[in-house]
Amino acid sequence: MAKKYLMTPGPTPVPEDIRNEMAKPIIHHRTKEYQAIFKDATEGLKKIFKTSGDLFTFTSSGTGAMEASIVNVMSPGDKIIVVRGGKFGERFGEIAKACGVEFIPIDVEWGSAPSPELIAETLKKNPGVKGVYTTLCETSTATVFDIKAIGEVVKKTDALFVVDVISGLGADNFENDAWGVDIAICGSQKGLMIPPGLAFCSVSEKAWKSAEASKLPKFYFNFKKYKKAYLDTDTPFTSAITLVIGLKKAVETINNKGVDAVITEHQTQAKAFREAVKAMGLGIFSKSPSSAVTGVNSPAGINADDIIKMLKTDFGVTFAGGQEALKGKIFRVAHMGGIDKEHTIESIKALEQALTKLGYKFKSGIGTDTAAKILK
Numbered sequence: 001m002a003k004k005y006l007m008t009p010g011p012t013p014v015p016e017d018i019r020n021e022m023a024k025p026i027i028h029h030r031t032k033e034y035q036a037i038f039k040d041a042t043e044g045l046k047k048i049f050k051t052s053g054d055l056f057t058f059t060s061s062g063t064g065a066m067e068a069s070i071v072n073v074m075s076p077g078d079k080i081i082v083v084r085g086g087k088f089g090e091r092f093g094e095i096a097k098a099c100g101v102e103f104i105p106i107d108v109e110w111g112s113a114p115s116p117e118l119i120a121e122t123l124k125k126n127p128g129v130k131g132v133y134t135t136l137c138e139t140s141t142a143t144v145f146d147i148k149a150i151g152e153v154v155k156k157t158d159a160l161f162v163v164d165v166i167s168g169l170g171a172d173n174f175e176n177d178a179w180g181v182d183i184a185i186c187g188s189q190k191g192l193m194i195p196p197g198l199a200f201c202s203v204s205e206k207a208w209k210s211a212e213a214s215k216l217p218k219f220y221f222n223f224k225k226y227k228k229a230y231l232d233t234d235t236p237f238t239s240a241i242t243l244v245i246g247l248k249k250a251v252e253t254i255n256n257k258g259v260d261a262v263i264t265e266h267q268t269q270a271k272a273f274r275e276a277v278k279a280m281g282l283g284i285f286s287k288s289p290s291s292a293v294t295g296v297n298s299p300a301g302i303n304a305d306d307i308i309k310m311l312k313t314d315f316g317v318t319f320a321g322g323q324e325a326l327k328g329k330i331f332r333v334a335h336m337g338g339i340d341k342e343h344t345i346e347s348i349k350a351l352e353q354a355l356t357k358l359g360y361k362f363k364s365g366i367g368t369d370t371a372a373k374i375l376k
């Protein structure tokens, strides 16, 4: 069977050594052996977040941690600002609504990043806002936001700064503590190179103060339970033992290289991919392209979903499509986690062949040559 290339922005490929760790016989979680693994995984992950604060692990997909970031620090009737520049920003608004938290949307054109000035103005106009909720990489539009600059703005207020780094962590620059982030949310199946099933929240001192006052109902996702359990043993409920064992290995892999070196690698792959498709005459969708994922405009007259279908059936390469209004108009290709140079080159090679079959004209081999020069 020919090798397959999973190039979607979650799930991402799980490297063989991590799969092998997870294939070992399961152990019990209430043991010294497991607790040491859990502590190593957590402390290692803190280095990747660049935080010295608390970091909790839940058994859920990333959205569970998004919900945790609201129910733990808000009370009924509280007001938050939600930046909506794509599907995942919108999700924060949907969760707030479901939880009885009012939100003020800052709507950003899909593919653009929000201006920190607009966030500053909105905070000024709405005193008493309890939090600003936004995203490092808005995966649906492959757009990176200037979290550092927004952090400077939010830092000066009483509002909490909550950032979804689910797809961006490990590919786009991120510094939890230095950028004034109070809660960062992550999931396991993107830059962290393990299967779906774990979600994470970092929690700052400022967030703990809000947690003390919070009156929204919570049970499974209660930060206080996780804090107590972490100090005593491991997790308040059964750990996703196998995934945590994978996480420990993944985190070691990243920290052995150094998180900054890993980010640079993915930035280089993203650049190689973008330059390759540009050389082929295609356009990049985002005005602020992320290094975790690239959105590419489909050429005139060709539906992006036809490209995706052909890549999958004829070449074993999986790209993701556009969502909502972008369906059929763009395709999205990830650079995060276990996606390496080989994935990047092979997917460009396949894209060149698929586009040729679909009747698109460009200089044959220009994409692969351009990427190879950047990746050498």
Ligand SMILES: *Cc1c(COP(=O)(O)O)cnc(C)c1O
Pocket (backbone or CB within 6 Å): 009, 010, 061, 062, 063, 064, 088, 135, 137, 138, 139, 164, 165, 166, 167, 187, 196
């Ligand atoms: C993937 C993703 C999510 C959702 O995660 P699930 O694991 O599907 O719940 C949320 N936000 C961003 C930015 C993502 O990329």
